[in-house]
Amino acid sequence: MLRLKKSFLLLHVVLPMLVGGLIYVCWRDPGLTMFKWFRALGWEPIILQLRLAAAAGTTALPFWFVYSLPDGLWVYALTAFMGHVWSGSRASVSKIACLGVGPVLGAGSELGQLARLVPGSFDWTDLVFYLAAVALAFFAVARSNSKRSFNEKSNTEDLAFINRVGNFSAVGLRQRVLNEQERFQQ
Template structure:
């Protein structure tokens, strides 16, 4: 079975965004209580201890804004994995997903979505969303060519 580039890159992006949260975000987030309830507290503590020194030299946007952009990026690539051929369903879900990602940040600005509005969040999403669409289309074209050649 051939690996789908969009799937691999999409999953990696989502996992990488999640790891940023695990390593550098506040432990008051709900996910930490889930980790601790299944016995992962020592493992998470070890990871966070190892990563702490990196947070001292990393810009804040990496751990506050990059995860959302990575999740949007990865999610879109996964839609390209589900609908490998260009179709209205893929376009619908990519647009809905993109509007929800950006719209939730705008909702934070006007106070209808909980959280803290950040222009860096929107800026990164407005870079990563078109990038994911471009990569998704390119990877699809590469796969079509390799399939046609029997690779």
Template sequence: MKNRVIFVVLSLFSLMFSVSMYTDWRGYDHGLFYWGQAVLPLDLPRHWMGLLGTEYESVLLYNIPDGLWMFALCAMILAVWGMSEMYNVGIWLFLALMSGVILEIFQYTGLVPGTFDWFDIYAYFIALGCIVFLSQIQNKLKWKAG
């Protein structure tokens, strides 16, 4: 049970942080995006963003939130399935990754509105790699303690 709580907390934190990055850091002050300030009020002044340079600013504002959303989804999959049935966990993690990649492909073809970005796909793979790495560490710590 304790192991699942860790993944729920990781999922919720990464989801809240990515929503804050997506809404607050971009400077949206209207409609749908205004609620992000209420979820996790993190302000990053726009002039600080200019210090990063345009290529890093783009990665921070667009690709990292997508990667964090994938991380949140994968962490929640681990929270739901636990570590007992790794075959099922692997299938669900693969489906999560493929859904992100397919949505990017649909954006490229115009079937889904949005902008295709290779860095989004890289962010999905990095997020999956991070959650698998964390689950392996968590398994080893559990094994040593038990």
């Protein structure tokens, strides 16, 4: 059965998302769409208080802290989540695709900006944060449970099972693969 560790999820998924979101709320441009949502939800007074409280430290913050760190944190959280869900399962196309979502969305969007395929301005600092986030997330997952591995090889039974079950969600497919593996081992 798929067991997600709550402590891992809180520390490596929820906390980075909260910190990144707080940085956006406190120090990013109030013209962003999310501030319109806050206004529509009636949260504007709370958001303004947060921004006023954070304003004292605004001048001391480095540029990368406000503009690169939050995006690196969401790439970290997404990659850590996918890595945690899939650790211990055998290699498959689905596993590789799910583990690649964070790196592709983060680094891919930045490289897309460089090639002028994606709107925005390419920034080396952003790219470094995305790549560091991916590496740190994989390291955190590997350390969280030494019995679960990213490196197990697929065997023909796994591949046949994956082909039989078709396309399911990442968590559902991973669980089905693990169940099938247990059945073969018995």
